[in-house]
Amino acid sequence: MSRDKETLWRKEGKAEVDQMVLEFTVGDDVFWDQRLVPFDCRASIAHVRMLATIDLLTPEEAAALESCLDEIVALEADGKFKVTADHEDCHTALELYLTEKLGALGKKVHVGRSRNDQVLTALRLYELAELDRLEDLVGRLSSSLEEACGRNGEIGLPGYTHMQPAMPSSVGLWLGCFRAALEDDLILLDAARRLINQNPLGTAAGFGVPVFELDRKMTAVDLGFARVQANPIYAQHSRGKFEGVVLHVASQIMYDLNRLASDLMLFTMREMAFVVLPEALCTGSSIMPQKRNPDVLELIRAKYHTVLGDETTIRHLSTNLISGYNRDVQLTKGPLMRGLDATARSLAMMARIVTDMEIDAERCRQAMGEELYATERAYRLVREGVPFRDAYRRVAEEARKK
Amino acid sequence: MSRDKETLWRKEGKAEVDQMVLEFTVGDDVFWDQRLVPFDCRASIAHVRMLATIDLLTPEEAAALESCLDEIVALEADGKFKVTADHEDCHTALELYLTEKLGALGKKVHVGRSRNDQVLTALRLYELAELDRLEDLVGRLSSSLEEACGRNGEIGLPGYTHMQPAMPSSVGLWLGCFRAALEDDLILLDAARRLINQNPLGTAAGFGVPVFELDRKMTAVDLGFARVQANPIYAQHSRGKFEGVVLHVASQIMYDLNRLASDLMLFTMREMAFVVLPEALCTGSSIMPQKRNPDVLELIRAKYHTVLGDETTIRHLSTNLISGYNRDVQLTKGPLMRGLDATARSLAMMARIVTDMEIDAERCRQAMGEELYATERAYRLVREGVPFRDAYRRVAEEARKK
Amino acid sequence: MSRDKETLWRKEGKAEVDQMVLEFTVGDDVFWDQRLVPFDCRASIAHVRMLATIDLLTPEEAAALESCLDEIVALEADGKFKVTADHEDCHTALELYLTEKLGALGKKVHVGRSRNDQVLTALRLYELAELDRLEDLVGRLSSSLEEACGRNGEIGLPGYTHMQPAMPSSVGLWLGCFRAALEDDLILLDAARRLINQNPLGTAAGFGVPVFELDRKMTAVDLGFARVQANPIYAQHSRGKFEGVVLHVASQIMYDLNRLASDLMLFTMREMAFVVLPEALCTGSSIMPQKRNPDVLELIRAKYHTVLGDETTIRHLSTNLISGYNRDVQLTKGPLMRGLDATARSLAMMARIVTDMEIDAERCRQAMGEELYATERAYRLVREGVPFRDAYRRVAEEARKK
Amino acid sequence: MSRDKETLWRKEGKAEVDQMVLEFTVGDDVFWDQRLVPFDCRASIAHVRMLATIDLLTPEEAAALESCLDEIVALEADGKFKVTADHEDCHTALELYLTEKLGALGKKVHVGRSRNDQVLTALRLYELAELDRLEDLVGRLSSSLEEACGRNGEIGLPGYTHMQPAMPSSVGLWLGCFRAALEDDLILLDAARRLINQNPLGTAAGFGVPVFELDRKMTAVDLGFARVQANPIYAQHSRGKFEGVVLHVASQIMYDLNRLASDLMLFTMREMAFVVLPEALCTGSSIMPQKRNPDVLELIRAKYHTVLGDETTIRHLSTNLISGYNRDVQLTKGPLMRGLDATARSLAMMARIVTDMEIDAERCRQAMGEELYATERAYRLVREGVPFRDAYRRVAEEARKK
Numbered sequence A, B, C, D: 001m002s003r004d005k006e007t008l009w010r011k012e013g014k015a016e017v018d019q020m021v022l023e024f025t026v027g028d029d030v031f032w033d034q035r036l037v038p039f040d041c042r043a044s045i046a047h048v049r050m051l052a053t054i055d056l057l058t059p060e061e062a063a064a065l066e067s068c069l070d071e072i073v074a075l076e077a078d079g080k081f082k083v084t085a086d087h088e089d090c091h092t093a094l095e096l097y098l099t100e101k102l103g104a105l106g107k108k109v110h111v112g113r114s115r116n117d118q119v120l121t122a123l124r125l126y127e128l129a130e131l132d133r134l135e136d137l138v139g140r141l142s143s144s145l146e147e148a149c150g151r152n153g154e155i156g157l158p159g160y161t162h163m164q165p166a167m168p169s170s171v172g173l174w175l176g177c178f179r180a181a182l183e184d185d186l187i188l189l190d191a192a193r194r195l196i197n198q199n200p201l202g203t204a205a206g207f208g209v210p211v212f213e214l215d216r217k218m219t220a221v222d223l224g225f226a227r228v229q230a231n232p233i234y235a236q237h238s239r240g241k242f243e244g245v246v247l248h249v250a251s252q253i254m255y256d257l258n259r260l261a262s263d264l265m266l267f268t269m270r271e272m273a274f275v276v277l278p279e280a281l282c283t284g285s286s287i288m289p290q291k292r293n294p295d296v297l298e299l300i301r302a303k304y305h306t307v308l309g310d311e312t313t314i315r316h317l318s319t320n321l322i323s324g325y326n327r328d329v330q331l332t333k334g335p336l337m338r339g340l341d342a343t344a345r346s347l348a349m350m351a352r353i354v355t356d357m358e359i360d361a362e363r364c365r366q367a368m369g370e371e372l373y374a375t376e377r378a379y380r381l382v383r384e385g386v387p388f389r390d391a392y393r394r395v396a397e398e399a400r401k402k
Helices: A003-009 A019-026 A029-053 A059-077 A090-108 A115-152 A171-196 A216-223 A232-267 A295-317 A327-356 A361-366 A370-383 A388-401 B003-009 B019-026 B029-053 B059-077 B090-108 B115-152 B171-196 B216-223 B232-267 B295-317 B327-356 B361-367 B370-383 B388-401 C003-009 C019-026 C029-053 C059-077 C090-108 C115-152 C171-196 C216-223 C232-267 C295-317 C327-356 C361-367 C370-383 C388-401 D003-009 D019-026 D029-053 D059-077 D090-108 D115-152 D171-196 D216-223 D232-267 D295-317 D327-356 D361-366 D370-383 D388-401
Strands: A156-161 A164-170 B156-161 B164-170 C156-161 C164-170 D156-161 D164-170
Touching (some): A029 A090, A029 A115, A029 A216, A059 A090, A090 A115, A171 A232, A171 B171, A232 B232, A295 A327, A295 B295, A388 B090, B019 C295, B029 B059, B029 B090, B029 B115, B115 B327, B156 B361, B164 B370, B171 B232, B295 B327, B295 C019, B327 C295, B370 B388, C029 C216, C059 C090, C115 C171, C115 C232, C156 C171, C232 C295, C232 C327, C232 D171, C295 C327, D029 D059, D090 D115, D115 D327, D156 D171, D164 D370, D295 D327
Antiparallel strands (some): C156 C164
16 A cells, blocks of 8 residues: 555554455456546546636646646556556546645645545546447448448348248348347437436535535536536436446347347358358367358357346446445446447447358348248238138148148 | 137148147236237227228228227226137237127238237337336326425435445435436436337238238328338347337336335334334234334335346347247246336335325434534635645544544 | 234234235235145144144144144135235235134234244245256156157267357257256256255244244154254345245256257258157247247247346345345245246246157258368378378368368 | 467468457457466366377377476466467467477377367366365355354344344344355355366367267366266357356355345444444545445445356356357356456455454444334233234234333
8 A cells, every 4th residue: 555545535543454455345446447547537627627716726726737637648548557456446546646746736636526426427428438439330330231231232031030931031121120220229329328418526425515616517518518417416326327328228239239140140051151251250160170150240149148247237236225325336337348348349340240241142042932922922812802811821721732 | 729710820720739839838928918908909900091091901891890999999998808828819819809790801900910010019009108107107206206305305314325424415415316316217218218119010020011012101100109110120120129128217217216215224224213104104023013114115125126137038038039030029028017017016106105204303313423524624624725635634533533 | 904814913003004005015926825825834734733742732722723724725726715915925814714713723823933934934845846846847858858869869960069060960969968958957956955955934033933942843844844944044044045046946957948949949940950840839920821930949948038037036136135034035936936937837848849849860961061070081180190280271271172 | 360370270371360350259268268277288188198098199299298288387377378369268378389399299289179178178177176265265254253153142133124123133143144054055066066077078069079089087087077078069058057057156155245244234334333343444435534434345245246247147148049169158258257256255355354343242232122022022921821913912002102
């Protein structure tokens, strides 16, 4: 435990914090916190500017702190600002850096906030950035699908129900399903953004700030939040709740990818071969020399389950607990970031697959068996005046005879 | 197996469907389908009207079918139209009734649709009605909370972090948290409604309808859908996906109730007694004569887990499957309806609790210990010019001495 | 609310229990409790006999109560003893019946126990009976698999990895996998039985019984429990915990069925057709006259997810709670019984499918393509002295040329 | 991509494996594989020895390979053998090292096995070691609980039901609950060990090995497995299944810790203060100078949810898939290792807490209110001849008057 940190917020004279306790409480938080650093700096800058307007900092002090925070952002981008287990979290890492660089001035930055609203703010800025990233990647996959439809949309494919040939379908109809699904996912994404787009900064430890009148609207505007999250207890309550909403968007997107990957796994089977994956997307076997395996598809399919698992874990972590901050929610960071990463990577990988895969038109044509047209035959009878159920029976009887 | 049904869609000459198979496949679907009857009738009426406009039915035929469907709605409302295991599902029950009443005409109703889009349509209408019900109940609970704040909002309460007294809070701040959360849930509810508010009728078995040109916009307007779900494979793909979205709204609402119930469980403990539940809301013990138990709170708390469990089950049911209808999704009905029921009942129960509970102002006052004001004392020092971290240390030292 | 029950354990003079509260707290418990009646009677008889040995009942009183409890068992078996919402649960239903029949004597039966240990005991007896049922059904399916291997085990089948043809397999190897898996499931089943096979009767509300010395070993022997669950708080703690263990066995069995069903779904596809389901096990479509759908397989596949969902719900219900009875655990009944039912039915259905399915030896033979023998070719080179990696490369090169 | 690896099992002349594909398929596997290295070496040594007995290696070759594998174990223990993304997994890392050191001989090691059975074997050895570790830690916590009971077991505590004071309990009764629970967990642990204690080595890619007759009993004995996993398809099927069984043991242990932590969170609340955590186990707040927070308890409580989440993820990953290896199961590694780590750390932390916590006997004594003895008063009346329900009513009436 560094002496410097001791001087920040540890109780004077307190027994050294136990190494076992430190390791247990920090866990892998340091790892996840690394990517919060730029967001925490951005939020800290907004906080500092606001403190200057309510005379808790002079303009000069605010400028010095802001410049120092900019420095951290630049260092971090170069991989030179590392959150370590000794820091415990990125918030303390920041404050320590400021205190080392600016002395007594660094000790002033934390007035009017707590690590509780600090982490909420950094996380929310991170989540908003991630939602933007997902929206972009959804758009790119959607374009890949559109282009693939442009190339091969007219090619006929068997449509399956119960995994049995059912009716005529086409490449355009099939891939169009996923474009429509992704478009609808953007409705959920938009709602998630609307929900979380509120400023938690200034709610401190969940019960607001006594003595001083913070200008929470100012920091909201500065950070680009659409509104202020007024109730401080709700700010705490939304930890876990909002992460669940964000990952729900991710898992809904992954659901679409899971199903598309499942289709592709079937369609690239030797026995169907409607779709061919280029060799660059396939992997080999260590024992079977002939193999060309679609591992990328299997992993996309599987990642739905890890993302949904991450969502579900978050949804359980903070239940049956009383209001106000509970340390339990710290453990939402890992699942959140893991889940968002897996989703972003899967979207990019799938866009690549859709772009590079080939449709084997000849194999598709051969698969368009007569049985797919049974409903059409029945409907033609209906058009000639036969009641539907009678037409159905007549065609069924013919089918049985074959 | 009734002969009548045999004549509907079973294959002519087919071996009697096995009783064991019938029981296994029908499962408890009959139970859940009962509440789809009115929605299925409404959708069937829209279908029939549309068929008349494309000359697959005469106006007289359409009128006869519509009147017969109205009859079913009225019977069902009186508990006189029962879906049974022999029917297999509500769709066959409807068609059988029409055929019994109208003979050959009844056999015409199913042209241009499949049970696949029929159940999608009925479910979606049911879900939209349920979302309306939830919105209404959320509004009612929100009003109860508002009134409770009006009565007791000013009363001080300890604010807890890590379940330890932290800072001063109040009844208004505490209950206001849940009002804000419920208000935000409506954003999710609204998105769910926007997402699912599209007409699946006319997508048939998931690959559209050959031969005939259905007017899907007409049925969309008739049924009040905001748009047509154009891609028929997507209509199937959305089964399970949309149910997951609807239950996500429910489980987010339940999350708020879970936390409010958890607060109330603590606050009604003998040792706190900030809140008193009226005896009418308590239950007794069969062995301990003195007990007054808050079972209603425990069950609301617990129902979050069953609703989230229902949501999660739905999210897993249709994964790793190829596109097109898979019977697996039938099993989404139970969790969907169970989850929505539990949510609606919990909202109503919680509104009652919030309205009837009493705040013990005296107990609250006694609990406002000096330690809650430590941050305030530090901030007063800051106002006098002491840097925050130094002020913090000074107050911490005083606290340790006590 | 019946007057009689009022006299059992409601507080004298207490306000009538609210109808809304009653409905909310009872929920669907009455439905699930019905099947606990025989187990609750059995446990009550053991309790009564024990009370007689410690002089809290005379031998005559005990005999009268036992005979009356036998009466309930017989009535219930005939569908004539119904637990209703007014009873609230099966325990009160029993006590009411005894009091009605035997007057003051009925009021004596509840001494030395609480509904808390009463339900624990009834549930545990039910669970032990269910584990026996599962064991029997696992044995039956295993026999079906053995017979199917006897008939067709020698027939060759392609073995797949990554859903691509990999190496030669056979019907015997394939079905043998599931026999081995089910055999191993019995290890888990046995552990579950060992774990839960302990007598909770006499732990009362979770803190034992004051004043009287119950003979808990006697009731353990009477009920066939292997040991006494000595710690009364642990008896409460094990509610939820044990149910999770029991359903874990069920979900592991269902996992095997899920995978077998998935294989069968692929192998009955038109494009493979290694396996043919008899028509009696197939269902039709309401729109496509030609369809023969393997719904039974899809539903077995899907039920894994509902059973696992039920297990997971139970595992979450009682978390983050303090020790001692919490009403939350009441909600474990539904998932537990649902999950066990689904497992038992799926096992029976799958045994039927395995017995009735046919293997199409000709289709299997045709599918045994040359590529399946690539590893064998490489190994023959190894036998001739070529290092494995070089042999691998040589065969891979040949495969690429084709 | 290193040239060396290319020469191992990549197809000759194949397009360079795509960097994007490589990163996507490797994922964080490299990270998890690091800890499999020693187990993979141990299994490889057994494989090599066996190859020598069936004349696929000379005794000298086997000795050279074994010595080289020992070298890797030693290097890894010193942190000098690193699995990197280029290696893709630990298996290729091993083979590459052998080939670099031993040239052509290294190319011989992989005959008669596949990475599929190689990873199964390494994982299973790892899991058996982890089960031993958990058993040891469970024993240690159990001892801590026993010692704590020895020190303070006689001190009375209120027993709660529905979070309301119910009956007299004691420290011994309370902590004894968890000792009993942990003892029962060992039944599950033992079953898990029995289940997974079977040798998968020699099942190759899931369909056994052609041409050569491996001696699978020999490797089983060498590796300490209790039996051979005979069916090779079952070896693949058990991936995911067995991991689920292992994590089920972990999550059942964590359930006990979750409930003990929840009790401790309540009992250390200012309002109860039955238990005092030493300062070394508490952490502070960055804003509230007076705080002493039990973060270690909150994190143990929370880790139940992550471990159960990890278990659930594993249980879903490989469902609805056909038999034979699917790459999806690769993603079980992370949850498995994460879950086992969290459990081991929580057990160690809790043992420390139980050892260091203090019971405040005076606070406990004050909390033993008269209401806890209501059942006792009723039972005394029963002993005097009053029927239980009448005694209950009399005491209830008295309680109401207070």
